[in-house]
Amino acid sequence: MQSPLQHLLTEIxxxxxxxxxxxxATAAAEAARHCLEVPSFADVAAVLLATNVQxxxxxxxxxxxxxxxxxxxxxxxxxxxxxxxxxxxxxYCDELSSTDYGAVLAARLYCNRxxxxxxxxxxxxxxxxxxxxAAIACDPTFxxxxxxxxxxxxxxxxxxxxxxxxxxRRALQLLQQAAQDTSAAAAxxxxxxxxxxASEGASTAGGTGSGxxxxxxxxxxxxxxxxxxxxGSASANGYAATGKLSEGALVPAGADxxxxxxxxxxxxxxQLAVAESEEAGRGLVAAASLAAGQDVAQDQPFAHAxxxxxxxxxxxxxxxRLADVAAPFYCRHCPMPSYCSAACRAADPYHQPGGAECGRxxxxxxxxxxxxxxxxxxxxxxxxxxxxxxxxxxxxxxHFQELDPSDAAQLAxxxxxxHATWQRAVxxxxxxxxxxxxLPGGGAAHAGSAAGEEAGEEAEEALLSCVTxxxxxxxxxxxxxxxxxxxxxxxxxxxxxxALALYPVASLMNHSCLPNVAVRFEGSKxxxxxxxxxxxxxxxxxxxxPQAGEMTTPQRQRLLRAQYxxxxxxxxxxxxxxxxxxxAAAGLKCPSFGGSDGSAGRCAGAVQPPCSVAAGVLxxxxxxxxxxxxxxxxxxxxxxxxQEQQLPExxxxxxxxxxxxxxxxxxxxxxxQAGPAAGAxxxxxxxxxxxxxxxxxxxxxxxxxxxxxxxxxxAHAWHLAGNHEAAAQHLRHSLAILAHSYPPASTAVAFQQxxxxxxxxxxxxxxxxxxxAAAEAFLCEARQxxxxxxxxxxxxxxxxxxxx
Ligand SMILES: C[S@@+](CC[C@H](N)C(=O)[O-])C[C@H]1O[C@@H](n2cnc3c(N)ncnc32)[C@H](O)[C@@H]1O
Numbered sequence: 001m002q003s004p005l006q007h008l009l010t011e012i013x014x015x016x017x018x019x020x021x022x023x024x025a026t027a028a029a030e031a032a033r034h035c036l037e038v039p040s041f042a043d044v045a046a047v048l049l050a051t052n053v054q055x056x057x058x059x060x061x062x063x064x065x066x067x068x069x070x071x072x073x074x075x076x077x078x079x080x081x082x083x084x085x086x087x088x089x090x091x092y093c094d095e096l097s098s099t100d101y102g103a104v105l106a107a108r109l110y111c112n113r114x115x116x117x118x119x120x121x122x123x124x125x126x127x128x129x130x131x132x133x134a135a136i137a138c139d140p141t142f143x144x145x146x147x148x149x150x151x152x153x154x155x156x157x158x159x160x161x162x163x164x165x166x167x168x169r170r171a172l173q174l175l176q177q178a179a180q181d182t183s184a185a186a187a188x189x190x191x192x193x194x195x196x197x198a199s200e201g202a203s204t205a206g207g208t209g210s211g212x213x214x215x216x217x218x219x220x221x222x223x224x225x226x227x228x229x230x231x232g233s234a235s236a237n238g239y240a241a242t243g244k245l246s247e248g249a250l251v252p253a254g255a256d257x258x259x260x261x262x263x264x265x266x267x268x269x270x271q272l273a274v275a276e277s278e279e280a281g282r283g284l285v286a287a288a289s290l291a292a293g294q295d296v297a298q299d300q301p302f303a304h305a306x307x308x309x310x311x312x313x314x315x316x317x318x319x320x321r322l323a324d325v326a327a328p329f330y331c332r333h334c335p336m337p338s339y340c341s342a343a344c345r346a347a348d349p350y351h352q353p354g355g356a357e358c359g360r361x362x363x364x365x366x367x368x369x370x371x372x373x374x375x376x377x378x379x380x381x382x383x384x385x386x387x388x389x390x391x392x393x394x395x396x397x398x399h400f401q402e403l404d405p406s407d408a409a410q411l412a413x414x415x416x417x418x419h420a421t422w423q424r425a426v427x428x429x430x431x432x433x434x435x436x437x438x439l440p441g442g443g444a445a446h447a448g449s450a451a452g453e454e455a456g457e458e459a460e461e462a463l464l465s466c467v468t469x470x471x472x473x474x475x476x477x478x479x480x481x482x483x484x485x486x487x488x489x490x491x492x493x494x495x496x497x498x499a500l501a502l503y504p505v506a507s508l509m510n511h512s513c514l515p516n517v518a519v520r521f522e523g524s525k526x527x528x529x530x531x532x533x534x535x536x537x538x539x540x541x542x543x544x545x546p547q548a549g550e551m552t553t554p555q556r557q558r559l560l561r562a563q564y565x566x567x568x569x570x571x572x573x574x575x576x577x578x579x580x581x582x583x584a585a586a587g588l589k590c591p592s593f594g595g596s597d598g599s600a601g602r603c604a605g606a607v608q609p610p611c612s613v614a615a616g617v618l619x620x621x622x623x624x625x626x627x628x629x630x631x632x633x634x635x636x637x638x639x640x641x642x643q644e645q646q647l648p649e650x651x652x653x654x655x656x657x658x659x660x661x662x663x664x665x666x667x668x669x670x671x672x673q674a675g676p677a678a679g680a681x682x683x684x685x686x687x688x689x690x691x692x693x694x695x696x697x698x699x700x701x702x703x704x705x706x707x708x709x710x711x712x713x714x715a716h717a718w719h720l721a722g723n724h725e726a727a728a729q730h731l732r733h734s735l736a737i738l739a740h741s742y743p744p745a746s747t748a749v750a751f752q753q754x755x756x757x758x759x760x761x762x763x764x765x766x767x768x769x770x771x772x773a774a775a776e777a778f779l780c781e782a783r784q785x786x787x788x789x790x791x792x793x794x795x796x797x798x799x800x801x802x803x804x
Contacts, residue, residue, distance in 0.1 A: 004044050009414055010410075012038055013409035013410045013412070014409075016031055016034060018405035024477065028412055028415060028468070028469040031409070031469065031473075034416075035416040035417060035420050048362035049421065051359060070085035070089065070109075070116075079117075082116045083116040086109050087330075090106060090329070091330035104142070106138040107135040107139035107145055108135075111135040113327050118152060120326065123155070125155050127325070129149060129152040130342055131148075132145050133342070135148070136149065143171045146171035147184070151188070154192070164192060168192055172185040257391055257395055264388050264389060265505065268298060271286060271288050273287040275537070277510075277539070280569070281397070281510075283509065284509045284510075285539050286534045288536050289533070289535050292530050293795045294530050296540070297506070298525055298528070299505045300503070301499075301526075302376065302393055304372060305363075307497045311337065311364070313488075314498050314499070316339060317339060317340075317345070319486060320523045322340065324340075331351045331358065333351070333358050333359050334351070334360075356429060362421045366417075366421070370414050370415075370417075372499075372502070373418070374467075374472055378463055381463050381466040382463060393504055397478075397481065397482075400473075400474075414476065415472040415473035416469050422467075423464060426460045480563075482502060484500075484503060484519070485498075485499075486526075509528070511560070512571065513547055514571055516538075516540065520797055529797070531795050531796055547742075549741040550748065552586045552624040555624060585705050586623055588606065588646070590633060590701075591630065591637055603633045605633055606701040607626065607701075609623055609637060620654075650700075653696050654706075657689060660688040660689050660692070660717070661716075682721045686714065692710050693711070696710055704737070707733075708733075712734050714730040715728075719759065724766055725767075727762075728759045731759055734752065745792050751793075753785040753788050753789035756781075757782040757789065761778070764778035764779045
């Protein structure tokens with residue numbers, strides 16, 4: 001069933017005249033015209049723009065309950081749990097911090113969390129320092145906040161002594177004023193003064209100049225560092241901490257786009273250049289010879305939007321993993337974004353007070369690609385054409401002309417709805433502000449100026465006139481063919497996508513099914529690493545999705561055309577492709593392989609059904625079209641028999657495997673949440689998968705990747721059943737099949753080797769004392785598999801290979 005939003009998009013696109021979809025401008029105008037006319041727009045907009053999403057609205061009772069439970073957990077020395085409860089309370093409490101009472105409460109919560117962080121093993125001092133600064137920012141009269149900061153800074157040892165002493169003295173002074181216990185603070189001040197005297201004595205004795213001048217020079221940068229921590233001014237993701245979109249260098253007025261490109265390339269890496277080729281247009285090339293296994297470029301997104309999964313897992317600004325953060329920060333005004341630090345919260349231009357994305361669900365309910373495109377259009381308009389990255393993004397190709405009219409109308413409808421929703425959000429918050437008697441400030445923003453980059457509603461209002469539906473549609477097209485999915489590792493499933501992002505330099509990289517570079521992400525930073533030596537002047541090519549070995553050439557080409565609208569001419573696809581691919585990977589057994597009669601002299605060749613078989617049928621069974629004759633002996637497929645008997649059996653095997661895999665996934669979840677999986681369900685899945693394997697083995701060539709997938713599913717099932725030895729046996733089979741299809745040094749094979757090594761270790765651990773020799777053999781095989789995998793993964797991912 002369609003959601004109301006999908007229904008609205010279908011309704012609008014159904015009204016768009018396909019003959020008007022020949023250019024972005026005409027399609028956008030058509031969709032914009034129909035968008036507001038469609039009656040259901042008002043209903044959908046009401047949901048998208050509802051303000052009741054503010055579940056963070058001040059809820060004092062919840063704050064106090066979390067604080068109380070946090071204090072109790074602290075009392076039981078459960079510091080991690082206590083920090084989590086204080087975090088939960090700060091999420092709500094920040095909403096109160098505009099009131100005196102709220103600010104006082106927030107300061108206590110940050111201070112308590114800072115103490116938990118210092119007690120954790122190992123202590124999280126940097127985060128404790130940040131929390132005590134946050135506490136000071138909320139309530140500068142709170143002595144404990146100054147005391148905690150002094151303690152954290154001293155333990156860290158990265159902040160100069162005089163600054164730490166300043167904090168400790170401040171704490172002491174406030175305690176004295178409030179007539180509270182001063183003993184701990186007084187002791188700290190005394191210790192710090194003694195340390196300082198000793199260090200002054202040492203430096204005077206060493207004849208390095210007067211103590212006073214030394215003190216000042218040391219304190220100044222350190223004080224600035226602390227002040228920066230307090231204000232949260234670290235820069236992340238290319239955004240300045242104030243929530244402004246970072247300016248970066250401007251291209252001088254009148255300079256050409258080549259100057260903009262030079263500036264960008266310099267920032268991304270010293271060994272890069274851009275060259276144009278007939279087959280693939282512009283592309284990144286090596287400016288000098290590059291060795292294999294070298295990080296050669298890095299890039300930060302020009303625009304990005306988190307997916308639903310990403311909102312749960314990573315910081316909205318820098319995409320650091322929230323699981324690694326002991327003390328997260330939340331938007332002060334709505335429940336949507338989480339941050340790894342106060343600095344990242346301050347740097348999010350889309351969640352500043354009054355911002356159009358903050359406090360309303362539309363930004364989370366629209367597809368991530370639509371929000372990413374809107375952000376791209378807003379940022380381009382805000383930065384103006386003298387910004388090098390904006391210039392480069394504007395020069396990226398769009399594929400609108402290649403879309404079929406109904407897809408073009410759908411995309412235009414999405415652009416129109418996204419634009420109209422944003423426009424309403426901006427206008428509604430402006431109206432609310434006016435009703436509350438808040439007049440616009442003096443610094444109204446203008447596109448292209450530094451002020452134009454300001455976040456918040458005044459800047460959004462200024463952008464209303466420059467960000468049109470046409471600009472959003474054009475941004476959507478740019479994102480579709482130039483954007484990248486940010487993933488936590490090289491796993492490619494859509495469920496792993498954390499964000500969609502457009503990288504100004506990396507978007508210049510062309511595709512190869514047999515790439516010479518690998519791309520990885522550290523938070524939002526994209527890193528390009530060579531996986532083979534690249535001579536000077538040669539293109540740097542990464543893989544947009546389908547790799548050689550993973551699919552046949554026609555399958556890869558179909559996918560690239562459907563997703564990126566080009567016919568790939570890489571070295572694995574060109575008319576004389578590098579000899580990688582055996583027809584066996586997606587082929588059937590040779591008809592003269594023999595039946596069940598065990599006849600000798602079987603042919604080991606493969607046969608692919610002839611092109612006359614409907615493409616849909618081939619696609620469904622993941623087979624590729626060929627000549628219908630065996631590649632080795634020329635024997636022809638008997639089409640009637642194949643269609644009447646083999647095809648239905650293959651279909652039954654595919655369906656049964658899909659059902660068994662789904663059942664295993666459910667058992668897996670159950671095992672993770674509540675202990676052992678149900679034995680009967682797993683045994684049933686094993687029986688089904690064995691039957692699939694027999695059917696597939698009967699018809700498919702032994703190197704067909706589909707057989708590998710059945711072995712993988714069986715390995716999973718045996719793993720759940722606790723029989724790691726049987727699981728390892730299936731993984732060995734699957735590895736052998738992968739090794740036939742994938743090029744050498746491929747990560748797909750390496751990840752499989754790693755999985756085999758883990759399974760073998762489990763099998764060794766489960767082996768009884770009576771089978772010590774078997775256990776040793778498993779461990780020996782595991783070591784070999786690990787070594788082979790490490791060599792490849794290091795090449796692709798560098799030192800982080802171990803974490804993958
Ligand atoms: C992300 S952009 C790469 C930069 C692009 N070449 C440019 O000039 O802006 C992707 C586009 O480059 C082209 N392209 C990339 N790899 C290609 C390949 N292997 N064969 C043909 N065209 C390719 C296609 O037009 C594709 O849509």
